[in-house]
Amino acid sequence: MSDGRPRARDAGVQIGTMDPGPLNAITDVPDVRVGHVTLVNGDGPHRPGKGPVRTGVSVILPHSGNMFREKVPAAVFALNGFGKCIGQEQIDELGVIESPIALTGTMNVGILADGLIQHAINLNPDCGVSTSTVNPVVTECSDAFLNDQHGRHVRQHHVLEAIDGARQGRVPEGNVGAGTGMSLFGFKGGIGTASRVLSDDFGGYTVGALVLGNCGTSDQLRINGAPVGLELADNLDARAERDTGSIIIVIGTNAPMLDRALGRLARRAGMGLARTGSIAAHGSGDYILAFSNALRVPHEPESPTLEFKHVVETGPLIDALFQATIEATEEAIINALFAAETMTGRDGNARYELPIDRTVAILTRYGLMRLPIHR
């Protein structure tokens, strides 16, 4: 957890130029909930299949209803598809998500897909009997450096617990849920989130980002444009210098958008990632999922046609949504770094937290604690 460490904005670091929502979290998007189950157990040498355990599961629920009965428009962009993104192929075809979105350590993905299937069955006894089956959405980053991945310590019941525990409000960040064992730009990484709110002129829509941050090498890290990673170079854990991680970015909005337009948001999230210095290295599976919960697609509509409201893509509103996506993504990644605390895992592998004081000092020296906005 990260209670002792400030979020970036609380430390005075203002990413971008748009205003965040009240929580500066994906949960600023009305009706979105996030849940985590964190598994930390054991120390010492790696006993493959046994431990130590540094892993977990995080879930994002696009709305508080029954996702199988009320699907939401969605899209996936594989900036670098080296990784698992179970469910992507059906999202591509039908343009909707019909299950909670689960994030976890790489080798847990099969178990979590199975857990989401059980979740759908529990809520919908007809699922896979008298109506169609469910498309579970599970994606991942590798927590191999700290965690015993062979054990797949996240079980089916953990994902059910994460869903049950999902809440609106403040989102725990850093070493929680799927973020428990992750590394980010050579430092300890994990879960981060942020949001942006459009002006009333643009409908007052909210865009939220939640990331599972596990990518990059320390020299790459940039914050608000400042080359923080290069400046912190003497603080680095040498073992972090291979960029073999990944990042999962989930974008949620209450702007009414269908799948194609959400795919456009997803591609912009990759630009937010680029601003943090990432090169989307080969070993980094960089997936972005974007959904809108302003629209609901019933599982089996009564009528032969549905009506959808959709944002106009030719006016300035869409550009505001693009910029909100980029900024929320960028800040969510930095928030993950600010929140995550030093952790030791298997074989004594240690991943050190971002030194906030030094980071703030660097940003101050570069004059980049905030951008020079002259409103």
Add this chain to the structure above:
Amino acid sequence: MSDGRPRARDAGVQIGTMDPGPLNAITDVPDVRVGHVTLVNGDGPHRPGKGPVRTGVSVILPHSGNMFREKVPAAVFALNGFGKCIGQEQIDELGVIESPIALTGTMNVGILADGLIQHAINLNPDCGVSTSTVNPVVTECSDAFLNDQHGRHVRQHHVLEAIDGARQGRVPEGNVGAGTGMSLFGFKGGIGTASRVLSDDFGGYTVGALVLGNCGTSDQLRINGAPVGLELADNLDARAERDTGSIIIVIGTNAPMLDRALGRLARRAGMGLARTGSIAAHGSGDYILAFSNALRVPHEPESPTLEFKHVVETGPLIDALFQATIEATEEAIINALFAAETMTGRDGNARYELPIDRTVAILTRYGLMRLPIHR
């Protein structure tokens, strides 16, 4: 099983104009193996989560080596992406398959992905520890009509057993493995396979197809162009008339081809499906995976570059490969129908086998037992 029923060609039905390989199976592609685990248990009313059980797992092994260490080029085409095709996203990015290909009933996919992860760990203790994780490839059709899907009766060990039992040689068809509980064009469906061999002028390459056939309504079925389904209409089980199934088509070849060109083969397999009368109905998740085992991509090559041989795509060879793919797919689907025997499952649901005698009579009447080839 199907020992009492002839394959289409043995019954005198010759699909297309090219010659099959000696086994007329995907195992005509050198070094390809197929394994099945079939689960049939219980009768009577559906007890969700308990039974009756009519399901299984089938695996295709592109070569006999360690798939994680020696990957093969591959591509996926989602003709209708309503279904699960775990692993597609990484195949799109990297152009290779690095695990056995597992087929099963829809709700088992999470468990099988986990089973394939275990399989990779067993063979590669460094997988997910000191080297990257594995991308399991699992796809499915729904056996809901006959099987208790809620029970996910296929366990991790079943996929390991299917892999262990995978063999070259004759491929069991019909109600075996993943095909156990499937329906096809209103009749009992399941596993089918076929192959085509190119002439020596074209390198003598083999193209094999294996299908998990679970799609279509009875009126749609065409064999060699004859409207067999419409002719058999009075024989139909009324409950089969909703087209909510799927079909998975796996194409293997020993022609040296990389991912892009294999994607071209995959799209042609969809044309083979079309010849059987399918309309790729909404409810039918129609995925095609194509691989070549003539090329091997080492997991971590020593050298900075590799050499690949690749078929020339501008000459007649590629068209021969296209036609071989179409014909092998068409015949594999018909073989699934010929092999599958009547089965009763949950709630007394019965799916009846294709009446071979009447089918042959219809084809004879239409003069389409074979095409009029004047060589």
Add this chain to the structure above:
Amino acid sequence: MSDGRPRARDAGVQIGTMDPGPLNAITDVPDVRVGHVTLVNGDGPHRPGKGPVRTGVSVILPHSGNMFREKVPAAVFALNGFGKCIGQEQIDELGVIESPIALTGTMNVGILADGLIQHAINLNPDCGVSTSTVNPVVTECSDAFLNDQHGRHVRQHHVLEAIDGARQGRVPEGNVGAGTGMSLFGFKGGIGTASRVLSDDFGGYTVGALVLGNCGTSDQLRINGAPVGLELADNLDARAERDTGSIIIVIGTNAPMLDRALGRLARRAGMGLARTGSIAAHGSGDYILAFSNALRVPHEPESPTLEFKHVVETGPLIDALFQATIEATEEAIINALFAAETMTGRDGNARYELPIDRTVAILTRYGLMRLPIHR
């Protein structure tokens, strides 16, 4: 032209099982218009850049308004992307078409794109000045066998004339417009069209297809499943036996559908093509464009959001639309063959018309003049 030859249905050949619209043409879709300009000039040896001329342009106008001001949802599927489909990339991004769709001989595509730009300027003087530019949609098949392609004899003014002359009502088929110099399954090919109308239970929507047919070898041709090409084998022009053509298929509907769902229709049109025996050979650029004119996307909407009606994709309506697409495509291709008359072009190259009497005799012998529908 084809006034002396019956259309397939007029000759008693009934493709598929659904009912066509009153015109059995893409113009059964309300407000769709089609125009042709046909260029036939000169004989004798090929004088590159000069003649002989056997080419033209065909245009499909999704509605009778200003396409730039009122765009329509659209999608493209490249079954075999060996060819030019100018405009596809923007259709992919924005999901709309904003110009007439122009078809022509391959080497004319640049000139026609320029002609469509001029057309947009003529109607919209602000286009490319104070508002955005236009995305012309031009696609093609090669008429190299009969025509002097080097001359690009279709000029900008021809596409303007084709648009001006576009009409609702009966659509000329065969050797007209872009179809003038085309070959199809070894015979003379060109323009063909057909339609299907859904029952009132399914909203009574119409699906129309128009093809520019220039693909296939004579042995491949199947009609209603019958191997007509193989039966006609002794009638063949040997020079047609290389499958280096292409086919363009345009699907229009008044069912309200957005781009993603239209992409699903486009993939089904490829299945209609497969039913005619095509293998989508390497040399054949096989593009399918699908649009719905039930929805209009204003160029610069006043409001920040729009409302769209959209067919439900989970019910039987979508499957009826899929089947309508397949059947209309199949019949449009056969209509192209029935309409096109023998033509001689450059260097005395001759492409012979499908012998309708023999074709009918073959279909009669196979019992496939119509499918055995027991209503």
Add this chain to the structure above:
Amino acid sequence: MSDGRPRARDAGVQIGTMDPGPLNAITDVPDVRVGHVTLVNGDGPHRPGKGPVRTGVSVILPHSGNMFREKVPAAVFALNGFGKCIGQEQIDELGVIESPIALTGTMNVGILADGLIQHAINLNPDCGVSTSTVNPVVTECSDAFLNDQHGRHVRQHHVLEAIDGARQGRVPEGNVGAGTGMSLFGFKGGIGTASRVLSDDFGGYTVGALVLGNCGTSDQLRINGAPVGLELADNLDARAERDTGSIIIVIGTNAPMLDRALGRLARRAGMGLARTGSIAAHGSGDYILAFSNALRVPHEPESPTLEFKHVVETGPLIDALFQATIEATEEAIINALFAAETMTGRDGNARYELPIDRTVAILTRYGLMRLPIHR
């Protein structure tokens, strides 16, 4: 032209951390040539179709041979496909480019496609007669602000002249060729180029970028991470504040890579664009083309298979290529800004050059003239 203004690096601005090639241009990739034809004519009010003229054409020749006879592997990534990228669809299918790559003002694309067709005919009299036709590659940005687009003042002969004049060596930047009438981040934009060279450990390969820069608003501009645009805000031309431009990025390399891997490079170029502050606004058609000239695909190979060398994608080499792509793209964009000089066009519209002195002062103040590299 830009002879009076220093390139970014000559002004002391060092983008990124890798070393450029000797020319710091795409022409550092051996055998790549670039040509421009620049059209500047007339002043005063806009006379649509007549002038003033501020446009041109730029061509990139991947090698000095006959592109139609010796194609090169290539890929396109549409970061934002609002624009024309003629030829993309065939590049997607076949993975090669077979013509020079032409860049121009938007409304000239049809004419230039026709010009490239003529170019192919001139070199290959069999093209479109006895062998297949050519796939011209033409992409664009809108020069509407300064230029009379309606006149399509670039003619077929201009693209032939640009090809004839294409040279290795130093590449003119700024207001040349297609860049003549372009705007970039609210300032005068146009052509820019840069390169990176990998160390000998990584084969010493070169990656070059050439951009046609026409996107962004002034507040967005970042250089080496510094918020230059926000700092320069009082210098802005108000009319530039709508982000309706585009950017075309061409990446060339002599590292042996096929189409799929080149697509990965293309996606990284989008990350280089992101570093300059772009949000890929709706109105900005952002296309990236990547090619390798280390491999040649013969038009009609004699043999049935070819051999390809290909970089290994699992080692650090690929990451170095990714980083090189990002950095070369970023620097090419900044070079376009440094080179382009103030220009007045139609209706007195003026686009002002980036004030280099003030920019350098800002970068100096932020300490970002170069990154803090501790080698």
